Amino acid sequence: MKKINIYKDxxxxxxxxxILIILYFINPSQLxxxxxxxSFIAILISCVxxxxxxRKAKNGENFYMRPIPAMQAxxxxxxxxxxxxxxxxxxxGISGLDEIDTISGVIILGHVAGMVAEYEAxxxxxxxxxxxxxxxxxxxxxxxxxxxxxxxxxxxxxxxxTDDQFAYAAGVNGIMLREKPAAVFYQGKxxxxxxxxxxxxxxxxxxxxxxTGSSSQIPFFVTSCDYVLIGEExxxxxxxxxxxxxxxxxxxxxDYVKLLCMVLIGFVVLVSFFNFLNITQLDxxxxxxxxxxx
Amino acid sequence: xxxxxxxxxxxxxxMGFLAxxxxxxxxxxxxxxxxxxxxxxxxxxxxxxxxxxxxxLLQLHSTKVIRRKKDWQYSIFTLVGFLLMIFFGFLYNxxxxxxxxxxKNEFSAFYWMYNYVYLPxxxxxxxxxxxxxxxxSYRAFRIRNxxxxxxxxxxxxxxxxxxxxxxxxxxxxxxxxxxxILFALFASKxxxxxxxxxxxxxxxxxxxxxxxLLGWHVNLPSFLSIPLIQEWIMAVPATAGSRAIMxxxxxxxxxxxxxIITGRERSILGD
Numbered sequence: 307m308k309k310i311n312i313y314k315d316x317x318x319x320x321x322x323x324x325i326l327i328i329l330y331f332i333n334p335s336q337l338x339x340x341x342x343x344x345s346f347i348a349i350l351i352s353c354v355x356x357x358x359x360x361r362k363a364k365n366g367e368n369f370y371m372r373p374i375p376a377m378q379a380x381x382x383x384x385x386x387x388x389x390x391x392x393x394x395x396x397x398x399g400i401s402g403l404d405e406i407d408t409i410s411g412v413i414i415l416g417h418v419a420g421m422v423a424e425y426e427a428x429x430x431x432x433x434x435x436x437x438x439x440x441x442x443x444x445x446x447x448x449x450x451x452x453x454x455x456x457x458x459x460x461x462x463x464x465x466x467x468t469d470d471q472f473a474y475a476a477g478v479n480g481i482m483l484r485e486k487p488a489a490v491f492y493q494g495k496x497x498x499x500x501x502x503x504x505x506x507x508x509x510x511x512x513x514x515x516x517x518t519g520s521s522s523q524i525p526f527f528v529t530s531c532d533y534v535l536i537g538e539e540x541x542x543x544x545x546x547x548x549x550x551x552x553x554x555x556x557x558x559x560x561d562y563v564k565l566l567c568m569v570l571i572g573f574v575v576l577v578s579f580f581n582f583l584n585i586t587q588l589d590x591x592x593x594x595x596x597x598x599x600x
Numbered sequence: 601x602x603x604x605x606x607x608x609x610x611x612x613x614x615m616g617f618l619a620x621x622x623x624x625x626x627x628x629x630x631x632x633x634x635x636x637x638x639x640x641x642x643x644x645x646x647x648x649x650x651x652x653x654x655x656x657l658l659q660l661h662s663t664k665v666i667r668r669k670k671d672w673q674y675s676i677f678t679l680v681g682f683l684l685m686i687f688f689g690f691l692y693n694x695x696x697x698x699x700x701x702x703x704k705n706e707f708s709a710f711y712w713m714y715n716y717v718y719l720p721x722x723x724x725x726x727x728x729x730x731x732x733x734x735x736x737s738y739r740a741f742r743i744r745n746x747x748x749x750x751x752x753x754x755x756x757x758x759x760x761x762x763x764x765x766x767x768x769x770x771x772x773x774x775x776x777x778x779x780x781i782l783f784a785l786f787a788s789k790x791x792x793x794x795x796x797x798x799x800x801x802x803x804x805x806x807x808x809x810x811x812x813l814l815g816w817h818v819n820l821p822s823f824l825s826i827p828l829i830q831e832w833i834m835a836v837p838a839t840a841g842s843r844a845i846m847x848x849x850x851x852x853x854x855x856x857x858x859x860i861i862t863g864r865e866r867s868i869l870g871d
Contacts, residue, residue: 436653541852
């Protein structure tokens with residue numbers, strides 16, 4: 307049985323991807339987009355690595371997860387809000403569901419709503435985009451139901467504010483100043499309003515946890531918030547919070563892909579150094595270029 | 601139950617794979633779908649949701665006003681603003697052009713409202729950012745540890761390098777700044793203040809004389825030019841840091857997308 311599994315894994319994680327890559331390069335009947343090989347290989351290697359570690363986790367292998375303070379503080383923040391008798395404010399950013407950051411934010415919202423339901427605290431979610439409001443409502447409703455507290459779910463607390471960036475910032479700031487929430491979560495896509503929101507949250511004394519994929523807004527959140535999910539931590543948050551082995555396996559896979567990236571960066575640096583010394587004349591950057599011709 | 605759960609997951613997975621395939625499969629129909637049709641479908645769904653958003657806004661604030669809930673007075677402003685823009689957008693024109701094109705006509709009441717009410721309010725909010733940046737910078741630049749000190753130094757150099765006065769700062773001032781920074785880092789190690797003062801003073805004099813001997817006042821080395829230092833900070837350490845974060849973000853996006861399109865991450869559907 308074990309031998310069959312090894313063969314199956316070999317076919318799935320080695321033979322199949324290699325055949326796909328060969329097919330892409332042969333390109334029978336112009337089936338594939340030419341010039342996009344680098345992206346294809348990168349995505350294929352990433353996906354195969356994720357799947358490999360997900361399988362490993364599913365088969366019972368335990369993976370060590372580095373403790374991330376921001377994620378550990380989420381429950382603490384909700385607990386603090388409960389003790390203080392104040393609400394928990396969740397800001398899902400200003401983009402629509404076509405942004406992966408917003409999707410990640412809504413996924414985290416589901417976990418936060420579960421904690422809020424458990425602690426019997428109040429949750430307030432002002433939304434900037436109506437379609438996000440609908441997704442947030444659905445996510446929260448299910449989280450409350452899953453925790454066996456559908457009676458605590460308040461539909462009017464997940465509401466639409468406005469589509470405009472600064473009007474939304476003004477609206478959320480108003481909510482913060484009037485309600486004085488004990489915990490504020492900023493999880494989603496943010497632009498220039500990030501500092502307006504985070505500084506107001508800081509002024510009302512709320513414990514603030516931010517997470518975003520907008521690299522230009524991370525410094526503002528780091529300055530004003532107590533905890534920040536930086537870079538890939540934000541996308542891993544839902545997997546981390548769910549605690550399910552398959553999700554944790556995908557994070558492990560992500561770490562290995564990151565290691566591969568580091569090795570490649572080191573290789574490029576080394577080749578560039580050799581090129582500089584005229585030992586080699588290899589244009590390494592051309593390997594990583596995408597040149598779609600059709 | 602099937603429509604809410606299984607069908608939603610099937611749609612999510614198939615759309616994810618179709619969007620991914622659109623990047624690699626050489627098919628005009630597929631590319632047309634991923635580039636034009638799918639975003640249009642999203643826009644149509646979002647338009648319906650916008651209608652729901654408006655209803656939600658009206659419902660929430662009118663209930664607040666009717667039931668005299670806490671802070672109900674603010675809801676009056678929201679409702680009045682909302683209804684006023686609907687009135688000027690759909691019912692009252694004020695210009696010679698027809699309804700619809702009047703939204704872009706500078707003599708229409710809607711345009712006036714946009715220019716003289718909405719834009720100043722929006723600009724006011726944006727302008728507040730300057731004050732928030734100041735308070736956030738103060739908090740970030742407070743010298744608490746080594747990292748905060750580095751942040752303060754690079755922040756000051758960047759600010760000086762980005763303004764015209766930065767280019768006018770002479771080379772000997774930059775040397776004094778360097779020496780001061782160096783001594784600030786080791787200040788806690790030197791207990792005797794007299795020794796500290798003499799060594800600080802002596803170091804400044806020594807490097808200034810060395811500078812004159814090496815002809816730095818004639819041929820300015822790049823490390824003594826504030827604008828060039830600023831450029832280097834932006835091009836090397838800042839870019840390296842931001843690229844590391846960008847690589848992490850890109851990997852996170854790929855992993856999250858993989859979890860979603862393989863149907864493992866279903867909490868977005870409330871599952």
